[in-house]
Amino acid sequence: MLYYVFTLVFFLFDYFILAMGLNIQYGATGILNFAYIGFVAVGAYMTGVAGMPSNITGQHYILGLGLPFPLNTLFGGLSAMAMAVIVALITLRRLRTDYLAIVLISLSLVLYDFCNNFVPLFNGADGLYNVPAPLTKALGLNVNSFIVVFACVTGVVALILWFVMARVTNAPLGRSLRAIRDDSTVAGALGKDVFRMQLKSMLIGSFYAGIGGGLLIQFGGSFNPTAWLPGETFVVFAVLIVGGAGNNIGMFVGALLVETLLIHLPAFLPEIPGHPGLIEYIDSALVGIVLMVMLWTRPQGIVPERVRRAVTFGVPDRPEIDARELGSAEVLGAPVAAATEGAK
Amino acid sequence: MSAANATAGSPPLTVDALRCEGLTKAFQGVHAVNGAAFEVPEGKITALIGPNGAGKTTVVNILSGAMSSDSGRVFLGDTEITNWPAYKIARQGLLRTFQLSRELGGLTVLENLLAAPAVQAGDSLVNVLFRPGLVRRQERENAERALELLEVYRLYRHRDTRARELSGGQKKLLEIARAVMASPKLLLLDEPMAGVNPALIEVIGEYILDLKRSGVTVMMIEHNLGIVEKICDHVVVLAEGRTLATGSMSELRSNTAVVSAYLGEVINAGAAH
Amino acid sequence: MSLFWLSVGFGLVTASVLSIASIGLSLQFGITNYVNFAYGDFMALGAFFTYVFNNQVLHFNIWIAMVIGSLLVGAFAVIVNRYLLGPFARRFQTTHYVLIVTFGLSLVMLNLIYSIWGADVRFYSMPIASALSIGPLRLTVTQLVVIGIAALMIGSIHLVLQRTRLGKSMRAMSDNTTLAMTSGIDTKRITTLTWFLSGSMAGLAGTVLGISEGNLTPASGELFLFVIFAAVILGGIGSIYGAMGGAIIIGLATEISAAFIDPAYKLDIAFIALIITLLIRPNGLIARPGTA
Ligand SMILES: Nc1ncnc2c1ncn2[C@@H]1O[C@H](COP(=O)(O)OP(=O)(O)OP(=O)(O)O)[C@@H](O)[C@H]1O
Ligand SMILES: [Mg+2]
Numbered sequence: 001m002l003y004y005v006f007t008l009v010f011f012l013f014d015y016f017i018l019a020m021g022l023n024i025q026y027g028a029t030g031i032l033n034f035a036y037i038g039f040v041a042v043g044a045y046m047t048g049v050a051g052m053p054s055n056i057t058g059q060h061y062i063l064g065l066g067l068p069f070p071l072n073t074l075f076g077g078l079s080a081m082a083m084a085v086i087v088a089l090i091t092l093r094r095l096r097t098d099y100l101a102i103v104l105i106s107l108s109l110v111l112y113d114f115c116n117n118f119v120p121l122f123n124g125a126d127g128l129y130n131v132p133a134p135l136t137k138a139l140g141l142n143v144n145s146f147i148v149v150f151a152c153v154t155g156v157v158a159l160i161l162w163f164v165m166a167r168v169t170n171a172p173l174g175r176s177l178r179a180i181r182d183d184s185t186v187a188g189a190l191g192k193d194v195f196r197m198q199l200k201s202m203l204i205g206s207f208y209a210g211i212g213g214g215l216l217i218q219f220g221g222s223f224n225p226t227a228w229l230p231g232e233t234f235v236v237f238a239v240l241i242v243g244g245a246g247n248n249i250g251m252f253v254g255a256l257l258v259e260t261l262l263i264h265l266p267a268f269l270p271e272i273p274g275h276p277g278l279i280e281y282i283d284s285a286l287v288g289i290v291l292m293v294m295l296w297t298r299p300q301g302i303v304p305e306r307v308r309r310a311v312t313f314g315v316p317d318r319p320e321i322d323a324r325e326l327g328s329a330e331v332l333g334a335p336v337a338a339a340t341e342g343a344k
Numbered sequence: 345m346s347a348a349n350a351t352a353g354s355p356p357l358t359v360d361a362l363r364c365e366g367l368t369k370a371f372q373g374v375h376a377v378n379g380a381a382f383e384v385p386e387g388k389i390t391a392l393i394g395p396n397g398a399g400k401t402t403v404v405n406i407l408s409g410a411m412s413s414d415s416g417r418v419f420l421g422d423t424e425i426t427n428w429p430a431y432k433i434a435r436q437g438l439l440r441t442f443q444l445s446r447e448l449g450g451l452t453v454l455e456n457l458l459a460a461p462a463v464q465a466g467d468s469l470v471n472v473l474f475r476p477g478l479v480r481r482q483e484r485e486n487a488e489r490a491l492e493l494l495e496v497y498r499l500y501r502h503r504d505t506r507a508r509e510l511s512g513g514q515k516k517l518l519e520i521a522r523a524v525m526a527s528p529k530l531l532l533l534d535e536p537m538a539g540v541n542p543a544l545i546e547v548i549g550e551y552i553l554d555l556k557r558s559g560v561t562v563m564m565i566e567h568n569l570g571i572v573e574k575i576c577d578h579v580v581v582l583a584e585g586r587t588l589a590t591g592s593m594s595e596l597r598s599n600t601a602v603v604s605a606y607l608g609e610v611i612n613a614g615a616a617h
Numbered sequence: 618m619s620l621f622w623l624s625v626g627f628g629l630v631t632a633s634v635l636s637i638a639s640i641g642l643s644l645q646f647g648i649t650n651y652v653n654f655a656y657g658d659f660m661a662l663g664a665f666f667t668y669v670f671n672n673q674v675l676h677f678n679i680w681i682a683m684v685i686g687s688l689l690v691g692a693f694a695v696i697v698n699r700y701l702l703g704p705f706a707r708r709f710q711t712t713h714y715v716l717i718v719t720f721g722l723s724l725v726m727l728n729l730i731y732s733i734w735g736a737d738v739r740f741y742s743m744p745i746a747s748a749l750s751i752g753p754l755r756l757t758v759t760q761l762v763v764i765g766i767a768a769l770m771i772g773s774i775h776l777v778l779q780r781t782r783l784g785k786s787m788r789a790m791s792d793n794t795t796l797a798m799t800s801g802i803d804t805k806r807i808t809t810l811t812w813f814l815s816g817s818m819a820g821l822a823g824t825v826l827g828i829s830e831g832n833l834t835p836a837s838g839e840l841f842l843f844v845i846f847a848a849v850i851l852g853g854i855g856s857i858y859g860a861m862g863g864a865i866i867i868g869l870a871t872e873i874s875a876a877f878i879d880p881a882y883k884l885d886i887a888f889i890a891l892i893i894t895l896l897i898r899p900n901g902l903i904a905r906p907g908t909a
Contacts, residue, residue, distance in 0.1 A: 191462025
């Protein structure tokens with residue numbers, strides 16, 4: 001029982017991390033990254049091989065650095081960022097939305113296809129297995145207590161990442177990203193280097209993808225290429241849209257509702273005899289339907305993007321101006337008072 | 345502006361904030377801009393006029409880097425900025441507004457202004473993570489200035505409204521206020537008064553004069569020649585993508601070639617206002 | 618017979634399937650201006666509808682079942698546009714939403730197909746075809762029929778586009794929707810008809826893919842979609858004739874390279890072609906104004 005609960009807790013926090021990463025890319029910056037799961041996969045794989053020693057036989061893999069937790073996970077996050085640089089350089093500068101979506105979703109599939117086939121480097125369809133479970137030796141954990149401890153560790157990581165993300169999205173950086181999302185031409189006309197900003201957003205988001213992927217592979221202990229098909233990206237989009245694009249807390253709510261309740265809870269249901277996988281299929285279809293219904297009835301999500309009020313910038317409220325403006329609303333012809341001091 | 349300036353050949357008496365020569369731009373064979381060349385004198389208000397489809401907006405798009413030109417050169421002061429990316433031109437102090445207001449709809453009115461200063465400490469991830477004090481201080485300063493501007497532009501009351509919820513006229517005001525917030529040296533306004541009520545036209549005219557007083561060079565596209573006559577020092581006439589004439593409004597009206605060739609009805613109609 | 622000519626034969630068959638599929642995708646893109654990411658699942662649906670009429674009820678001849686299956690997907694596409702994609706596209710300014718919805722639709726359709734027909738590999742019941750030699754090529758009768766169907770579809774789509782009022786309206790709409798609307802074209806009707814055509818072509822392509830590959834699985838259409846993307850982008854997205862050309866190039870390129878590298882990397886070859894095209898000629902080989 002404890003085992004199940006903490007499995008759910010782990011997925012809740014892990015998808016909270018993943019959704020925050022997609023949220024800065026799509027929710028804040030408007031980049032329709034249909035290859036998101038590819039970045040998660042890169043993070044997962046690189047975390048795996050960074051953590052594994054170089055001397056395991058029977059599997060083909062690169063590196064084998066034997067890095068301890070959390071360094072291996074950090075390595076996974078950085079690897080996903082490296083991939084973001086390459087992808088952004090090829091695609092972001094030149095492609096409009098639908099081309100970008102096509103290229104990214106294709107990239108995601110090709111990554112899968114390549115890993116799945118290329119045995120010498122990625123071990124083909126077998127992927128990685130026996131990825132070391134972190135902290136087991138140091139804390140003397142067994143299979144059950146590992147789940148509990150690792151779910152809690154993931155929770156702590158998620159909270160730290162949430163704190164950082166909240167800072168970023170509330171800062172001028174986050175506002176510039178949202179400006180680009182709303183109208184990139186205007187952002188450019190205001191002196192924002194749109195490509196550089198989009199690259200930053202891709203990098204930050206990919207780091208989150210990589211960390212989330214790294215935690216996933218250590219939790220499960222293996223890397224199976226089929227877990228990273230393009231459709232998985234859709235699950236993260238569902239978390240994001242249901243929770244509320246542009247809101248970090250919304251990502252937690254979305255992860256809770258979509259990932260934990262909608263996807264993982266039904267996995268504990270017994271199979272229907274004679275119909276292997278039926279529950280899973282219906283469940284996956286349900287995720288798509290929930291997303292469409294949500295997008296139609298409440299496109300802003302359960303927790304909509306915050307309105308950042310003037311008072312939050314540390315300036316005093318001056319209701320007397322409100323009153324004056326209200327009073328003079330109809331006499332717009334009156335002479336303008338002070339010169340525009342703001343202008344140079 | 346001296347009358348000599350309108351006579352071909354004599355040197356301009358004022359410094360030019362912006363100069364362009366031989367600009368061309370074609371869209372699938374349509375020559376929207378076809379050799380436009382003119383100067384924008386420093387510290388003055390210049391009007392860019394011409395019939396619909398003359399290529400005025402396209403010229404502004406080229407000058408501000410929103411579009412690249414097919415040929416021709418643009419100078420901002422002494423710097424050649426031909427086909428620079430928009431953001432670099434903006435960082436040189438050339439700001440522009442759009443004919444159809446383009447508000448950042450998901451941001452509040454205040455945030456629209458806060459997004460305007462091109463270089464902010466808080467746009468750097470390092471500062472955001474490790475120097476929050478610096479970022480917060482700059483944000484407060486910017487917010488104070490933005491609220492003062494909103495007060496002047498009568499949008500203070502709407503500071504916390506998402507910009508997409510404003511009325512058309514309010515969006516026009518926001519469009520100007522946002523560009524002003526970016527501390528322009530040179531401001532290109534694309535029909536700042538189109539579609540707003542007559543009382544507000546007066547007010548916007550005052551804003552533009554105020555900008556001039558505070559040292560900003562302005563170029564505005566405007567169809568209402570009454571306004572042009574009232575507030576602009578210098579006029580550039582564009583027709584079919586070419587500069588037809590430049591000078592003051594009275595010079596243009598006495599320039600029979602221009603009047604008979606192209607603008608007779610327009611100018612006389614404008615004078616009747 | 619050399620490996621090369623063998624792979625050319627396969628390439629022609631793949632190109633045939635690909636051109637049917639690419640035309641269908643391009644027709645719809647030209648009119649609605651957004652990509653249908655569920656297109657691969659429309660193909661799978663067609664393959665399984667055909668399977669039903671071929672193997673499960675009535676036991677029609679494969680070609681008759683194919684026609685029925687294709688038309689049913691056409692009808693399905695009309696319904697999907699009417700009640701799902703159309704409303705989303707009209708309601709939201711940015712294409713983001715409708716793209717996400719087609720992505721979601723793909724997930725829903727795939728999983729429903731899995732729920733109904735399961736994950737097993739299935740086979741059409743059709744006579745074992747004999748092989749014929751044509752010049753250096755050696756093709757089975759079935760493969761020849763597949764190529765013939767593609768040629769027939771290309772020819773009739775060409776005639777429809779050039780000779781009929783429907784075709785002219787479609788071309789006008791894909792050039793400029795608002796202009797077409799103001800010049801009195803019933804854009805709603807054209808959109809519906811386009812979805813019907815696009816869906817039918819998807820269904821046909823899905824079935825033909827199953828026939829040429831010798832089996833069908835729910836995910837085969839989705840995998841094939843990415844090869845279609847390569848063909849369509851190569852030809853210039855939204856351009857019908859470009860799609861035909863792109864299909865032939867990608868079809869031959871993937872099969873010939875498969876013969877010499879490893880068939881497992883077909884997708885990767887197509888993807889590399891796609892990336893190279895985007896880097897060098899982002900508007901496609903046949904540049905079409907206003908689409909990039
Ligand atoms: N992005 C574009 N694509 C194709 N044609 C364009 C584009 N922008 C402008 N044009 C064409 O270029 C010509 C000039 O347009 P422009 O908007 O510069 O005119 P304008 O002088 O600003 O007119 P108005 O006074 O009506 O605003 C027009 O014929 C227009 O149709
Ligand atoms: Mg204009």
